Amino acid sequence: MRTKCNVFIIVLMIFYFTSCKKFLDPQPISTPTDEATWQSDGDANAAVAGIYALIRAAHSNAISYYAYGDLPSGEFSNTTDGSFLNVLNMQWGTAVPAANVTTPLLILRTYTPYYTAIAQSNRCLARIAVMPADNFNGNDVASKTVQKNRYLGEAYFTRAYSYFELCRIYGDVPLVLNNDDKSVSLEYARTDQTTVLKQAISDLRIAIKDLDWKNGASADRVVRADRGAAYALLAHIYAWMGDYDDCNAACDQVINSGSYSLVGASNYLDIYKGQSSEGIFEIARNSISESSQANNGYTLAGATLTSPYIPSITTPNWQVNNGLVAQLYTDTTDVRFTKGFSMYTNGPVSYYECIKYTNIQMLNNNPSYLVSLNNIIIFRLADIELLKAEALCAKSTPDYTTAQSIINNIRANRNAAPITGLTAANTLQTVIDERGRELFLEGHRFYDLVRLERLNNVQQFDNITTSEFKAGKYYWPVDPSLFLNNSKLTQTKFWQGKVSQ
Template sequence: MKAKHIILSLALISLLFASCKKFLDQQPVSTSTDETSWQSDGDANSAVASIYGLIRSAFNTSLAVYGYGDLPTNEFSLSQNASWQNVYTFNWGVAVDPVVNIDDPMLKLRLFTNYYTAIAQSNRCLSFISAMPVTDFTGTSTADQTAEKNKYLGEAYFTRAYMYFNMCRIWGSVPLVLSNTDATTTAQIAKSPQDTILNHVISDINIAIKYLPAINEGSADRNYRADKGVAYALLAHVYAWQGKYDQCNAACDQVINSGNYTLTSPSTFTSIYKGQSSESIFEIAQNTVSESTIANAPYSLSGLTLTAPYITGFTGLPIWEINNTLVTTLYSDTNDVRYKNCFIRVSSGSTNIYMCTKYTNIQNVNNNATYQVSLNNMVIFRLADIMLLKAEALCAKSAPDYAGALTIVNTIRTNRNAAPLTGVTGANTLQTVTDERGRELFLEGSRFYDLVRLERLNHEQQFDGISTAEFAAGKYYWPIDPSLFTLNPKLAQTSFWVGKVN
């Protein structure tokens, strides 16, 4: 028998349930004070900063980065929790009572309410900051004040684009709201086609690139707020998702050739997950206690993927069990720091599996061992990701450069103390690149989307729970939870899931 995790305290569970209830009814920040706000640089800064907090809230409410991006892939072999097992096995149409099962991850992952909360705040910032006179902003000249105003507008355009891109990858098509309204799921708005949304996303990113500074050099907010490098990284991923690899390659070059990012050294590789490393481009900040997640809660990343000795009161195996076969296959070079420094073995009875230790920056609060917080940032974009995305683009663009792609792979491998690969040629290089992304970005919210792009390119089945016919029909897009149709009857279910959601 596998040891079960110990539920820590009724107080902790009550706190968790209370936080779960709130996600159904969030509103943009400070909507009631719009008439008296928006009068100074500080007002604009606070309003824009709140968008990033809303993004963090959206991602943490449903464990979105990892629940969508990692669990339904071959990184894992099973979940000890039945609800998460439904996510893992693509049983995404299972019935969930939104009143009785408010903590069920399937319910949260099928709802996009929190994404629109962040988008609504971006739209508010665009509306009100645009109307503010330049003299409201700090600066010693009109040019400086204009740049300050444009920086905030650029961040609002970026955050709106980023959230819509995420929704396109998750649901395919969703309602498109570009005006300053309180529109969330309660608005009577039909879905727009994914191509239409992504065209708006690209337009927003290009405006953001025009307005944003090259980098937030010397700022405590570096990596936490958008700059040109962040916007180009997003643009590269959008083009890759669209299969426009020539444009993806060009966007990657803007990041790589900027000189603003460098790969971490082998000895400091795990510093990436504590935040603001030399190769970080964009992160969601949560490495302070006030921004952290409860480490030993059963619906946090650490609570699902870690156990003793890192999490107090948890014994046996993690709830999400890593796929041993994939780890041994990916990391055949055991000198690779991505293996040596990021995995340990844990056992329960006769079962022995790998546990990923990337997110073990755990701290006891007030020396209380039963109240632990995780101080690991969510790393969204980093240099190695963009370098390997360029390698993918070199394989898939109109004039493939397989040798150039392999050179990038080996640059990464050398930096990570792994031996360079040889004998890889031609179209086989694409699989090599995807494998390297698997090594580099294990449990970083990337694997699912990487495999979707790979199957689109090579037409070979990548998911045990999605046949090639189901993939062609779009099963990899999530269904919309039925509760949202009551609020917005103009919504249509994700095409594959019509008639399949209980």
């Protein structure tokens, strides 16, 4: 993936960055090359690898994975960038001139990057399906067919994953499944997200059949989809849909597979370097060719870290909410606190700093060239175990005792004392609090709090009133620029009449 596919991915990324003004960009590879491209196992492998590169780009542009999942969740109290401050305060309809294409708020309102990845998934599904089995690696027809189906399984997974991200960000979104030349000029209306997510579930059911469990010896383990990643995504989709019985069952598939184990307290930060024993699905960033620039304010490391990790930065762009840290980490022996945070001082002000993502390397002994080598951790075992605890509290026949046991098993692994005195009434909130401790700055908390408020109807956000929550303010608006190429597109319901350009 990291050696044979570089040229393909570079071409793909050039296409991506030069075509992002189109509505869906349904053809990441130019049509004239298709007949010559889809001829071998290597061609299929490179094409599927390109999907992950496009997902990485979608997650990285304007730090979007964390800007959506963490910045407005209460984890941060301030940001020095005005556009990100609008994100934090959920002022998502603030006017941004269309010419300001690098402004984070405009980027975050534009879902084209995810559709570029979906288009590549659709392309792989259409083209690989008609490739003869003999074109794939293997000793016989049966093994070659397994190899072919594995690529198809990855394409189904990546399409399902991209649609899941779109739905929990924007709610109803256009559903595009076809791959043909006419797609370039077609316009698409929004599809009810329940329909979109049911399609994602259908895709994952196919992927589960075509993918094996994690191959611990593979260099591409967990940075390419396998059966565990498919079940983890399935569990999260069911949780988002409020189907906690099926969520619980999908969590069990992951937990009982024997493919994953929690990282010990002494090696806690290894989780964020990537491909740890508890990693289930990650976006690869732990090699130089896949890394991000650390001393750039529009990357996660550049937005959240200061000296000595990044010597040139004295005040982070995104400033951690000291009060939330104190509220969550009451046990000072908790390794998630002792190794996950440090305190920095700038003049009279002291702040906590999340230091999970400090695997930084200097290139050519030049302090101006620092790269961050931390993977984007999408799903890991602790996440799925705590998601199961949430499901046990919310499913049709709750099991609070087992949910409490899961919480304390996680805490024991993290050197934190057990929580006692739990009751049926407070266990769900305790689960979400534990997810907050475990998954701080991992792209989960905003969505966790949305699910919690749906379940208990208790206000969770400073910048959403109860009536606004019921009206769907937590779904993002789409940028007005998207309407230029798609007359069928409508604004997100809550934000109609509230978005200026």
